Amino acid sequence: MAGATSSCIFCQIARSSSSSTTILHADDKVVAFPDINPSSFRHYLVIPVEHIATVKDLRRTTEDHTLVNHMFNVGQMLLSRDAPNSIQYRFGFHQPPFNSVNHLHLHCMALPYVPRWRRIKYSSLGPLGGFIEAHKLLERLKP
Numbered sequence: 001m002a003g004a005t006s007s008c009i010f011c012q013i014a015r016s017s018s019s020s021t022t023i024l025h026a027d028d029k030v031v032a033f034p035d036i037n038p039s040s041f042r043h044y045l046v047i048p049v050e051h052i053a054t055v056k057d058l059r060r061t062t063e064d065h066t067l068v069n070h071m072f073n074v075g076q077m078l079l080s081r082d083a084p085n086s087i088q089y090r091f092g093f094h095q096p097p098f099n100s101v102n103h104l105h106l107h108c109m110a111l112p113y114v115p116r117w118r119r120i121k122y123s124s125l126g127p128l129g130g131f132i133e134a135h136k137l138l139e140r141l142k143p
């Protein structure tokens with residue numbers, strides 16, 4: 001795993017040196033905050049405090065499985081609190097080269113998408129599989 005770099009925007013948020021970000025949840029493993037460019041009614045990101053670049057850097061180990069499962073639980077907890085009446089929830093990760101920031105982040109979305117065309121960004125279809133659902137990644141990481 002690559003070390004944290006001072007240029008990584010999400011590392012700055014995780015170390016709470018970015019004062020402009022509203023932190024929704026923080027513990028010793030993960031931090032959650034709203035996506036600055038939301039695609040849905042509620043759109044949060046959950047990131048590991050430790051700098052892990054992408055889903056490709058996760059291994060089939062108890063440690064990585066537990067971490068992703070914890071990210072998923074935090075996302076579900078925040079959306080059920082803040083968007084209890086949502087029509088649908090989606091949780092997942094962009095896979096390289098479709099990831100925007102090279103620090104692992106779980107997209108947590110309470111639909112509808114706003115605007116509606118944004119759904120394309122989170123489609124798991126297509127030959128490259130740009131987006132992987134959290135439960136599918138967990139399946140893949142099961143030790």
Ligand SMILES: [Zn+2]
Pocket residue numbers: 004005008009010011012050051052102103
């Ligand atoms: Zn980082």
Ligand SMILES: [Zn+2]
Pocket residue numbers: 093094098099100101105107
């Ligand atoms: Zn992303």
